[in-house]
Amino acid sequence: MFRLRFIDRLKFFVERQFVKGASYQLLVVVAVIGLISLVGGMLVLPLGEYDEHLGNAVWWAFLRLTDPGYLGDDEGTWRRIVSTWLTVSGYVVFLGALVAIMTRWLIAIMEQLELGLTPVSLKNHIVILGWNNRTVPLLRELVMSTSRVGRFLRERDIKRLQIVVLSEQVSSEQIQLLRQDPGIGRRAKHIILRSGSALQPEALHRVACLQAAAVIIPFQSHEPDSLVTSDVETVKALLSIHAQARERNQPLPYVVTEVEDVRKFSVASRAYPGPLEVVAGDATISRLVAQNIIHPGLSELYGELLTAHEGNELYLRPAAPYAGLAITEVEARCPDAIMFGLMRPDAAGELHARLNVPSDEVLTPQDTLVLMARSFDETEPRAHAVSDRRVHRIAAVEEDTPGVQSKRLLILGWNRRVPAIITELASYDDYDFDVDLVSIVPASARIADISRYSDNAARVACQHIEADYMVEGELRRLQPGRYDSIVLLCSDRLSSGEEADARAIVGYLVLDEILQDQQVKPQILLELSDPANEDLLERNSSETIISSMILSHMLSQVTLRRELRLVYDELFTAQGAEILFNDPDDYHLRAAASFGEFEVKAGAVGETALGICRSQPNAHGKRLQLNPPRGKAMDLLPGDQLVVLTTL
Incomplete structure (x- = not known):
């Protein structure tokens, strides 16, 4: 039988120790240092200058091995030869090998930290499970929604927004991408990246899913013919979060997820019994495309209402302080906002969005106002009504359809x-x-x-x-x-x-x-x-x-204010309220009429005036002007259209 030589067995043993990590590598180096010191001590022991004590001779050898300064103190040819050998060995073994092992160990620790494998120690943060082309827009929408973020933080009694992103592989390019984004910039320091997959329970623990105030599961792209779709990963992630919470006996966090196929709504709800909001990605974009085909010009409105850039957005405000008042009285106190509608619970307590509500509708303590404004502060009703703003919007009248x-x-x-x-x-x-x-x-x-x-x-x-x-x-x-x-x-x-x-x-x-x-x-x-x-x-x-961008905005806004999903569903479906672009002649308006006059005319036919769509774009390429000043003349030109919210 073939037998390995002793030197081969020794090399194999040393190799097996080195692959075990830095601690075993250090033990091997310590053993080699001890062996060299022992050999060096034994070589000078016959000189008879160490009281025939091996320990003193080994100590002499160890000092020469670790400190070259002792080399000049030695006398005698043999002792100098041994001392020189020990000093050279010290450079190679003690300094070279030890420094190399420690350096590699520190580099490995730094690389491991950079990979984002350390579990975060946070509470009431926001977790995003996945990194793709929608992650940066989603982060941008979250950090730029200052008013909703402020309310989100106050409700949870936390000082600043912390976001943790779970990515398959964390890289320096991702961090640089966040820092260079104009909407994120310096706020990138509050965004933490962690490595892992949403399909791995340990990765969910790494981002502290169960301690999060909200968990967002965006769409993950796959090959067209792949059997593993984004919806499959979403359901698996929901099941993993549920299993983790059940195992640790902790409450389920609030989850906002994007589902590719609207038919998977019920599957996602069964997979996760906790607080869950599902945004149908493909169905949402399909609704917007269909509505844009039927009502040309809506794309610019989507770009304003469904992004956190300059312009108007939809805001929700509790109606309890104004319970007993009619809609028209609250509208008169909000000169810089447009009353989009309200949300009201039914007998079972389930919320429903009602847009384009008649002005004589009386508010209840359970209602929530839906307003369109440039900022949340503009939706704050004033103490006294504005005398020149009295909109009397009647209930929408069903008109005879012009046919198919x-x-x-x-x-x-x-x-x-x-x-x-x-x-x-x-x-x-x-x-x-x-x-x-x-x-x-x-x-x-x-x-x-x-x-x-x-x-x-x-x-x-x-x-x-x-x-x-x-x-x-x-x-x-x-x-x-x-x-x-x-x-x-x-x-x-x-x-x-x-x-x-x-x-x-x-x-x-x-x-x-x-x-x-x-x-x-x-x-x-x-x-x-x-x-x-x-x-x-x-x-x-x-x-x-x-x-x-649209889906990122919807995910971020539903995360910060979950009731907004009901408003979006009502606004962008065939059965809900619709946004139309009408001819000014339909309202018998003068070219110099003000937007306030248009509000009154639109309310008289059961519509909510939203703005103006110009036939010619301005210097910035925009044609849409939502929520313009009410007292200023609209200066209508041929081809201009008026934007209204109606109920068909």
């Missing part, structure tokens, strides 16, 4: 939201849509996806065309000028959102070139995933929906 309207729609591109868009279009009974779907995805796969999604989608006539809309010849043969609306969708089959946006933008430029000589151009709606790409189009006559 036909719309020809061209959809360029394909992603997972198309079946939801078709289903949403089918929910509008007053419209008959004729849709042409253009994509390089095989028509059979598209037909199967739509039929699997919903039976109602069959109401919409869809013609599937296999073509690449980026090829000008193929797009020109479609005669895009004959459609009422054209939608360009960013693909989810590419490796990154940047590539998908680049393809959609190039497609828009090709389409714009074809329609250049068209006198009456169709409405063009462009979907992008990255808000930075919108600025690439210097001359953009289309409407743009930034899906990631």
Whole structure:
């Protein structure tokens, strides 16, 4: 039998000790130092200068091994030879090996700390489970929502907002990305990154999920044909949080999650019995696309109401201090805000959003006011009513429908939201849509996806065309000028959102070139995933929906004020209140009429006046002016439209 040599066995033993870590490596070095000291002591012991005591000789050798300064004290050729050997060995073993081991150990500790594997010691913080293209917009929306964050902190008696993000792999690029973001900037120091997956219970413990004030589970992108979808990961994360809370006998935290497929609502609710708000990502964007097709011009309104940038947002305020007053009396005390509606519990205590409420509606202590304003402070009712603001809004009167309207729609591109868009279009009974779907995805796969999604989608006539809309010849043969609306969708089959946006933008430029000589151009709606790409189009006559930004805003706002989800659901569905763009002649207004006069005229027909949509954009490219000053003349020009909230 083959036997290893002694030196091989020794090398193997040393190797096994070194791979065990720094502590074992130090023990090996200590053993080698001891062995060298022993050998050195034994070599000088015969000189007879150490009282024939081996310990003294070994100590002499150890001093030469660790401190070269003793080298000059030795006399005699043999002792100097041994002393020199010990000093050189000390440089190699004592200094070299020891410093190398300690340095590697410190570097390993620093790398481990940088990986974010240490559990956080926080309470009442916000946890985001996942890092993707929506994480930075979500963080930006959270830190920029100052009024809602202030209320969020006061309710939990904490001084500042702390956010923990769970990422598959923490890197310095992520930290730099947060610091360079104009909306986050210095506030990045309050954002903590931790490594791990939402599917791992130890990773959930690492971000202290059970101690969090709120947990956000955003959408996680996957390959189109992957069996593990974002909804699967979401349900698994909900089950893991529930199991952890049950094991440790702790209460379940408040969770806000994005579900890709609206049909998974009930599954998510069964998986998590705690406080849960579910935002249907694909269904939400599909609703916005459908409404924008029916009411052109809404995309700019989405960009203002559903982002935390300059402009108006929706705010909620308790109505208890004003119980017994009519809506018109509270409106008169809020000259800088618009009364959007209210939220009221039913007999079972379940909240319902009611928008475009009549002015004579009397408030109850359980009501919550929904107001649109530029800041939360502007929603604070004054002590005394403003005498020149008395809006008398009647109950919306059901008008005779003009019949079924036909719309020809061209959809360029394909992603997972198309079946939801078709289903949403089918929910509008007053419209008959004729849709042409253009994509390089095989028509059979598209037909199967739509039929699997919903039976109602069959109401919409869809013609599937296999073509690449980026090829000008193929797009020109479609005669895009004959459609009422054209939608360009960013693909989810590419490796990154940047590539998908680049393809959609190039497609828009090709389409714009074809329609250049068209006198009456169709409405063009462009979907992008990255808000930075919108600025690439210097001359953009289309409407743009930034899906990631809108969903990030909704997730952040529902996290800070969960009742807002009911308002969004009421506002952006076929059965709820609708935002319309009407002709000023419908209200018999003068061009120099003020917005206050428009409020009165709109209220007389059961509508809530919201603002003005100009026919020509201003210097910043904006056409929409929401909540303008009430006493100032609107200076209406031909082509201008008035924006109202109504109930159909």
